[in-house]
Amino acid sequence: MSELLPFARTTRLGIVVIAALCGLAMFLTGPHSHIVMSQGSALVVHSLAITLCVSVALAAVRLRAPRFWLMTGALLLLVGLMAAWMRWSIAGVNELDSDEMVVSWYFSLAATLFIVLPWLQRDSADGAPVSRCLALWNNGVALLLAQALVGVFWGVLLLWAKLFSAVNIYFFEALFFDTPLFAWVMVTVSGVVCLLLCRSQTRITEALIRFLTLVASGLLPLAALIALLFLVTLAFVGLDGLAARTSCTGLLNVLALVLLTLASLADAPWRSALPPHKALRLLNNAGLILTPLFAALAAWSLWLRVQQYGWTPSRVYAALITASVLCWAVSAALRVVRRAKTGEQGNDMGGRVVMLFSFALLVLSHSPVLDPWRISVESQMARYEHGAQKADYLSLYMLQHAGRRGQAALNTLRNDKTFMADPENRQAMNSMLSEDTTSPVGEENLRRAIILANGTATPDESWWKWTREENAYNVRSCLYEKGSCVVSMLDLNHDGQNEVLLCNGVDRSCSVAQRENGEWRQVGWSMTIPESLSREAFLKALRDNHIKGKDKTWQDLDIGGVKIPLNYQE
Numbered sequence: 001m002s003e004l005l006p007f008a009r010t011t012r013l014g015i016v017v018i019a020a021l022c023g024l025a026m027f028l029t030g031p032h033s034h035i036v037m038s039q040g041s042a043l044v045v046h047s048l049a050i051t052l053c054v055s056v057a058l059a060a061v062r063l064r065a066p067r068f069w070l071m072t073g074a075l076l077l078l079v080g081l082m083a084a085w086m087r088w089s090i091a092g093v094n095e096l097d098s099d100e101m102v103v104s105w106y107f108s109l110a111a112t113l114f115i116v117l118p119w120l121q122r123d124s125a126d127g128a129p130v131s132r133c134l135a136l137w138n139n140g141v142a143l144l145l146a147q148a149l150v151g152v153f154w155g156v157l158l159l160w161a162k163l164f165s166a167v168n169i170y171f172f173e174a175l176f177f178d179t180p181l182f183a184w185v186m187v188t189v190s191g192v193v194c195l196l197l198c199r200s201q202t203r204i205t206e207a208l209i210r211f212l213t214l215v216a217s218g219l220l221p222l223a224a225l226i227a228l229l230f231l232v233t234l235a236f237v238g239l240d241g242l243a244a245r246t247s248c249t250g251l252l253n254v255l256a257l258v259l260l261t262l263a264s265l266a267d268a269p270w271r272s273a274l275p276p277h278k279a280l281r282l283l284n285n286a287g288l289i290l291t292p293l294f295a296a297l298a299a300w301s302l303w304l305r306v307q308q309y310g311w312t313p314s315r316v317y318a319a320l321i322t323a324s325v326l327c328w329a330v331s332a333a334l335r336v337v338r339r340a341k342t343g344e345q346g347n348d349m350g351g352r353v354v355m356l357f358s359f360a361l362l363v364l365s366h367s368p369v370l371d372p373w374r375i376s377v378e379s380q381m382a383r384y385e386h387g388a389q390k391a392d393y394l395s396l397y398m399l400q401h402a403g404r405r406g407q408a409a410l411n412t413l414r415n416d417k418t419f420m421a422d423p424e425n426r427q428a429m430n431s432m433l434s435e436d437t438t439s440p441v442g443e444e445n446l447r448r449a450i451i452l453a454n455g456t457a458t459p460d461e462s463w464w465k466w467t468r469e470e471n472a473y474n475v476r477s478c479l480y481e482k483g484s485c486v487v488s489m490l491d492l493n494h495d496g497q498n499e500v501l502l503c504n505g506v507d508r509s510c511s512v513a514q515r516e517n518g519e520w521r522q523v524g525w526s527m528t529i530p531e532s533l534s535r536e537a538f539l540k541a542l543r544d545n546h547i548k549g550k551d552k553t554w555q556d557l558d559i560g561g562v563k564i565p566l567n568y569q570e
Helices: 009-028 039-058 066-090 095-120 132-165 171-177 180-200 202-237 240-244 248-266 278-289 291-309 313-342 349-364 372-385 393-400 403-414 417-421 423-433 443-449 461-469 472-480 535-543
Strands: 450-452 485-490 499-504 509-516 519-526 557-559 562-564
Touching (some): 066 095, 095 132, 095 313, 095 403, 132 171, 132 349, 171 180, 180 202, 202 248, 202 291, 248 291, 248 313, 278 291, 278 313, 291 313, 313 372, 372 393, 372 403, 403 417, 423 443, 443 472, 461 519
Parallel strands (some): 450 485
Antiparallel strands (some): 485 499
């Protein structure tokens, strides 16, 4: 394994100074700064600062190297263009409505930097070439170690602050945790210092990578066996189960990624362990050759979901990830076949192709070509236009949080007379666009949205009035989708009087209201509907009135005449 030589003192000092300046720049453009700057502009500055900070921390060997600054400048230009596209996408949109786009951008930025950095790390300090595959693993291990060290550092600062706070000296607590300037600068400086420490102590990084290689060599046959058993089972049970589950795309991609990651470690050129037994080697090769099939099944499952409900940002990102996994799987399978024919290990050309392909998808996803938010908005609007769906909570929520294009789409729908002529569409749209979430909801809309369970009595008129006026926030989501809320009358406390149970299929929640002295109040609720009960099964059971009270096994306490409620793990 190639090692990076220790850094010169001036290089280390220069990198720390750059990190401090990056932290200062993020502070000056952050929410606590007096500099007036839009969310999008601050995002561009923060993205450039993070890129520069990470580049010098992980890739710089000599700060006077022209090639490094040329490559870093090109990377900063590219990240700036991608961030500028995101800035345009969220321009003029409320921060709460663009938070999902901003979070997805920072995840994309992290993935972009992780893939690009090996090209900045082409040479070691002595000029020897560094494998890009090795650079990826070095960076990954260094980042994990640095995160642990940063956590320890801030833990020590917390201990420092709490010790002095115990003797009524609050200066350090205020400095460390209530001073934005200190926090921004120290986060970048501490992170960079820890990364430099991990890069200079190459023996630790190498030992961890070799340990991971040993672990991967043992786990790869097991993962390959699981994959083969799953395929054999699938041949008998068919694909109906996969088509019915929304999470199978992610599961299949995870299985493929586990196989590919373990194989890349187990077959690494730096491995020192003996080659596996012939039977295990055949098992490993069979699992890798079949890996493209899992990625293809993931793509098929995703396409079924898209055909049913259209594109959403999460499905577009899932498609991009699936494409990258498929490319990697095909490359690994071809490498296995080539090695079986020639007996040679081969180079990492396939790995470079996969990295470049994934990098291209990341760049295009932050451009007009493959922008997930543009694709999703156009897909949902096309479904509305062709009558494929009516307004519901999920699609309108997605449009509301899809930046300026989503906001424009909502305005188009609101001004579409044909669309708004439908009572369900109008109700859902008005509820989604309502700015005052505490105002009473209309009685007609509420009665139309909430349905009664089969055979249950209708709640008292006073309950409907109380729900509209006092419980408006909890029932507002019922208006987004007709039939998503079901009400039932049950005696849940054995007092001879029925309580009102209202369950919401959108929020996956239930609440219980009781009438005391002529006044209604909420006495119980649940936000923990088990995932084993799907939304469809949940609503069907509610509508069919398959509901009954279940006495608790464990009791609360009465100590000195005072009730002490206890929460038990059941």
